[in-house]
Amino acid sequence: MDKERIKKYWNRFSNKVIEIKNKNRYFNKIVISIAVFSIAMPSFAAVNTATKAYNVYIGEDVVGVVKEIEEAMEVYDSIKEELENTYEAKVDLNGELSFEKTNVFGGELTDRETLETNIKKGIDFKIDAFAFIIEGETIGYFKNSEEIENIIEEIKKPYAETTDRESILKDVEILENIDIQKVKVDISDISDTQSVTQKIRDGKEAKKTHIVEVGESLWTIAMMYDTDVDKLITANPDLIPEKLKPGDEVNLVVPQPLLTVVTVEEVEYTKDIDYEVIVKEDDSMYNTQKKIITKGTKGQAQVTANEIRHNGILVDKEIVKEVVISEPRTEVIAKGTKEPPKTMATGTFMMPTRGRITSPYGNRGSRMHLGIDIANSVGTNIYAADGGKVIFTGYHRTYGYMIEIDHENGYITRYAHLSRILVSTGNRVYKGEIIGKMGSTGNSTGSHLHFEILKNGVNINPSSKLR
Numbered sequence: 001m002d003k004e005r006i007k008k009y010w011n012r013f014s015n016k017v018i019e020i021k022n023k024n025r026y027f028n029k030i031v032i033s034i035a036v037f038s039i040a041m042p043s044f045a046a047v048n049t050a051t052k053a054y055n056v057y058i059g060e061d062v063v064g065v066v067k068e069i070e071e072a073m074e075v076y077d078s079i080k081e082e083l084e085n086t087y088e089a090k091v092d093l094n095g096e097l098s099f100e101k102t103n104v105f106g107g108e109l110t111d112r113e114t115l116e117t118n119i120k121k122g123i124d125f126k127i128d129a130f131a132f133i134i135e136g137e138t139i140g141y142f143k144n145s146e147e148i149e150n151i152i153e154e155i156k157k158p159y160a161e162t163t164d165r166e167s168i169l170k171d172v173e174i175l176e177n178i179d180i181q182k183v184k185v186d187i188s189d190i191s192d193t194q195s196v197t198q199k200i201r202d203g204k205e206a207k208k209t210h211i212v213e214v215g216e217s218l219w220t221i222a223m224m225y226d227t228d229v230d231k232l233i234t235a236n237p238d239l240i241p242e243k244l245k246p247g248d249e250v251n252l253v254v255p256q257p258l259l260t261v262v263t264v265e266e267v268e269y270t271k272d273i274d275y276e277v278i279v280k281e282d283d284s285m286y287n288t289q290k291k292i293i294t295k296g297t298k299g300q301a302q303v304t305a306n307e308i309r310h311n312g313i314l315v316d317k318e319i320v321k322e323v324v325i326s327e328p329r330t331e332v333i334a335k336g337t338k339e340p341p342k343t344m345a346t347g348t349f350m351m352p353t354r355g356r357i358t359s360p361y362g363n364r365g366s367r368m369h370l371g372i373d374i375a376n377s378v379g380t381n382i383y384a385a386d387g388g389k390v391i392f393t394g395y396h397r398t399y400g401y402m403i404e405i406d407h408e409n410g411y412i413t414r415y416a417h418l419s420r421i422l423v424s425t426g427n428r429v430y431k432g433e434i435i436g437k438m439g440s441t442g443n444s445t446g447s448h449l450h451f452e453i454l455k456n457g458v459n460i461n462p463s464s465k466l467r
């Protein structure tokens with residue numbers, strides 16, 4: 001045996017699978033060999049007192065000389081059996097024996113041990129295995145398919161077991177196409193379950209980008225995408241973490257496992273049902289007015305839904321059932337249609353005249369000044385500070401000629417010391433309407449308007465309301 005051949009036999013990376021052929025085939029070669037011998041060397045056998053024997057071949061190489069074919073076959077079979085026991089797998093020997101008739105003298109026969117060694121060196125072998133294929137890509141070879149099943153279960157496990165949500169796990173599936181195929185491989189190609197499991201978990205690194213939003217940092221972004229800050233820094237060599245600002249684009253390196261565990265969880269929860277709002281037009285009300293006739297209340301429903309998660313991340317939700325526990329109550333609102341009169345109070349007050357404020361509201365010596373004094377010449381126009389109804393016109397010993405307007409919203413205004421009154425009790429007046437003229441009637445020391453605002457019958461500081 002020369003070195004060159006041995007090297008060739010041990011080539012483990014040969015993908016060629018040769019089936020063991022029927023033993024009868026060996027005899028074809030024998031017949032041919034005999035024919036060759038009888039022509040080429042007819043006298044050789046006759047001259048020498050030789051013993052009949054067989055050259056044992058693997059391919060083109062002689063691995064020994066035996067007296068009987070069965071001796072070599074037995075060695076061959078025992079090697080196969082030994083390999084099968086060693087690797088606990090069905091073994092396919094790649095390299096069959098063939099025989100050629102020859103003659104030997106005395107001790108030229110190969111002993112069993114040498115023959116075994118030579119055959120072992122001369123054969124290549126494959127074992128039966130199962131290829132684990134994900135989406136057409138082989139990720140490992142295993143001696144039995146249970147190992148593959150176990151890996152898949154191991155991948156599913158974290159999503160199938162640890163659910164702190166109040167839910168019923170209804171289904172755990174793998175999204176990708178998984179194929180398990182029977183193959184013949186070299187023993188060195190057999191994978192170990194742990195490294196394949198890790199390979200699936202690590203997956204591919206998918207490239208994505210993220211636009212930075214207010215308040216985000218590399219740390220929060222890393223959390224969001226289930227990666228870590230170091231990876232982000234590596235993926236973004238030009239980025240200075242401290243100078244990260246909204247709008248910046250960050251390259252993401254996000255691990256994408258080779259297998260996606262799809263879980264379907266049934267959840268139950270109650271949800272509010274919004275009430276309807278019906279607006280009824282009411283021509284007895286102004287179009288600025290609204291009134292709730294029936295207050296609406298939300299209803300409640302018991303919802304049963306299927307939450308679909310990919311590797312624990314919620315991707316979809318299907319409502320399975322919705323049972324109404326309590327019906328919502330429709331809200332009914334009345335809305336006025338009438339155009340409001342100009343004399344209706346607006347809710348804000350205007351300056352009732354032009355002039356200089358000569359005396360503010362509040363304590364004036366020992367007495368309380370219940371309004372403000374606005375001074376100008378006699379005959380200056382006095383305006384209604386807001387819309388309303390005139391409820392008093394007349395002369396008062398202290399106030400002189402005076403007008404009182406009820407704004408019909410809790411407020412009453414008073415206008416005193418007038419020289420003329422231009423409205424009558426019962427009149428409706430609009431905001432800004434001229435109602436009188438400035439004067440100095442009653443207890444007054446000069447031409448001015450004494451103006452008061454009463455809220456629910458109590459005087460307040462008019463300056464706080466005027467604008």
Ligand SMILES: [Zn+2]
Nearest residue numbers: 371372373450
């Ligand atoms: Zn006054």
